[in-house]
Amino acid sequence: MTGNVDWVAVDWGTSNLRGWGIAEDGSVVFEKTSPKGMGKLTREEFPAALAELLEGVAPGRSGKLEVLICGMAGARQGWLEAPYLEAPTDLRGLLDGAVHPDMGDSPIRASILPGVCQKAGGDNVMRGEETQLLGLASLNPGFSGMVCMPGTHSKWAQLSGSRIERFSTAMTGEMFELLRTHSVLRHSLAGDLDGPGRSDGFKAGAEAGLAHPEQLLGTLFQVRAGALLSGRQPDWCAGYLSGLLIGTEVGSNRHLVGDATVPLIGAPALCALYAQVLEMAGASGAPKDATEIVLAGLKAARSFAA
Amino acid sequence: MTGNVDWVAVDWGTSNLRGWGIAEDGSVVFEKTSPKGMGKLTREEFPAALAELLEGVAPGRSGKLEVLICGMAGARQGWLEAPYLEAPTDLRGLLDGAVHPDMGDSPIRASILPGVCQKAGGDNVMRGEETQLLGLASLNPGFSGMVCMPGTHSKWAQLSGSRIERFSTAMTGEMFELLRTHSVLRHSLAGDLDGPGRSDGFKAGAEAGLAHPEQLLGTLFQVRAGALLSGRQPDWCAGYLSGLLIGTEVGSNRHLVGDATVPLIGAPALCALYAQVLEMAGASGAPKDATEIVLAGLKAARSFAA
Secondary structure (H helix, E strand, C coil): CCCCEEEEEEEECCCCEEEEEEECCCCEEEEEEECCCHHHCCHHHHHHHHHHHCCCCCCCCCCCEEEEEEEHHHCCCCCCCCCCEECCEEHHHCHHHCECCCCCCCCEEEEECCCEEECCCCCEEECCHHHHHHHHHHHCCCCEEEEEECCCCEEEEEEECCEEEEEEEECHHHHHHHHHHHCHHHHHCCCCCCCCCHHHHHHHHHHHHHHCHHHHHHHHHHHHHHHHHHCCCHHHHHHHHHHHHHHHHHHHCHHHHCCCEEEEECCHHHHHHHHHHHHHCCCEEEEECHHHHHHHHHHHHHHCCC | CCCCCCEEEEEECCCCEEEEEECCCCCEEEEEEECCCHHHCCHHHHHHHHHHHCCCCCCCCCCCEEEEEEEHHHCCCCCCCCCCEECCEEHHHCHHHCECCCCCCCCEEEEECCCEEECCCCCEEECCHHHHHHHHHHHCCCCEEEEEECCCCEEEEEEECCEEEEEEEECHHHHHHHHHHHCHHHHHCCCCCCCCCHHHHHHHHHHHHHHCHHHHHHHHHHHHHHHHHHCCCHHHHHHHHHHHHHHHHHHHCHHHHCCCEEEEECCHHHHHHHHHHHHHCCCEEEEECHHHHHHHHHHHHHHCCC
16 A cells, blocks of 8 residues: 555654655655554553554565654653753754664664753643654745744744754643633633633733733732632633733743744634734744644654764 | 630631630730631631631620631632732721622621732732731831741832831742642752751752842752762752852842841741741841731721721
């Protein structure tokens, strides 16, 4: 079925595993997905999960099946730790930092790309996003500026061509879930969170966060007080909380963004919210297709072997 | 045993219930505590919990036992809702806003003091702290300035004599518990959190929070990255997280504090940490005895009936 596969590109995240068969001309021959993300596997279960994903894929003429993997499979608690490259660094060096797990008699030859860490200017780590950044750079030669990757742990990176100069991580998505699920604010967020008040709440929260990112610990409580005093409904409160957190995140990066257009890599609905807040801040956002970006990154990483 | 009790002062919080018998000369005849805080009781269970606390306390010459209550017993989900006074307001008016639950044939005559809300300048609410603020004012006539009440939900209030001008609430204590228990940071906070690294971590975190309160969402993740990259131990990480949150809170109130001495009302160990951070910010903190303060507040509230 897949005799023309030259190699396989894999994005192995915490929640999911995705693979694409790539032909010699760079076209995608197949796409396969599995729920066997890093977070659900013990170290010993990785080889079988990969073999299962690639069942029926024929090795190439060499008798081997080359697989290039980015993401959490290379974490300490993953399959095989791929030590971080340290920023600032040229992401074209990713493949040189790859590690190669022992696959025994299998025809699969797997390489796991490293993440990137930062020590000077604030300890930080990424795994997976570095490959997306290289993909963005390869699709947009000459781009320099801030890139935002919204999510559970949003990344903001300063890119100069294929060099990552510095980056930060904002716990915005995780904070929303923590507050919605476990905090006193949950009392104000019980019910239909997607009602018509959500967008008004989002706008009000984003304005508050952009105006005073230093007041987050205080403004958060106003979600609860607003529900008690002003009868704010759960949909409005959910929008406000979401807007406040994203507004605070964008506000704290404002000095690095100015009026630039910021590429956004992430889930489309979330990227649309970030684009809205960036516009409120006098900048703009350019949502990218995350699948296209990660594929471009894996292809680019493979093309730059030392 | 308590024939000389003139009235009973009660602080009914979410977690605990405390009562003091007060003689005609204002001295404390007895102190009683119970774990029956508001959070553990249904509406119907409040009268029995109070009767149990005061078992054996004889009514006065009138045949009645007057009980003045502050705190969460007056919340919507408490015994009987005591509507908020709205700031700015003179706290000598607290008793005029009290509500009186029906006690049936009991000799107990209970009054529950209102909380204070704020609508202009950011929705906010307090219950219990307003009585402490009145106590502080009555013990320190002529004091004007910011008061800090550290805790799960820290309050910062601007006091002018017995007037509360404005206030805010920071979810600092709750945020520490959320992050320690439920977030990705919990991996870096498993183990002995009270080891020798805690104070160094606290100082580093407080410096970061004071310097950049607008960067909280980003700096939080450095707790995790520091554990991964620099081998930071759980005691250091716990100190850093605590210092970062308190530093952010103090940093966001810095413009209101200047170089003033800020009265601190709360648990002594926590007040000591806030005093340390206030000193780092060029101000200072003056921890107060919280029991003495709330008692003074209940006495003062009782003395200012219209």
